[in-house]
Amino acid sequence: MTKADLINEMAISTGYDKKTVSVIVESFMEGVKGSLAKGESVYLRGFGTFTLKTRKAKIARNISKNTSIQVPEHKIAFFKAASELAEAVR
Secondary structure: OOOOHHHHHHOOOOOOOOOHHHHHHHHHHHHHHHHHOOOEEEEEEEEEEEEEEEOOOOOEEEEEOEEEEEEEEEEEEEEOHHHHHHHOOO
16 A cells, blocks of 8 residues: 555545645654654554664675675664554454
């Protein structure tokens, strides 16, 4: 499902026009991005949690050039599904 498919489905189920639903979806995504950028987690009860994980610095290999590369410590976005969502998917 793409973002456009999600917007279409939400517009049909709520009765709002696609433009309004699109603004809401974009606003939600910006809110999640903004919170993660500040280092805050986003917890949605019954759905899951968006958090940041820290990856340690490591040495990687560039296979094509046969050299080693130092990859610095960095953070990545991570989503952990709530048990209710995990059960619904099973």
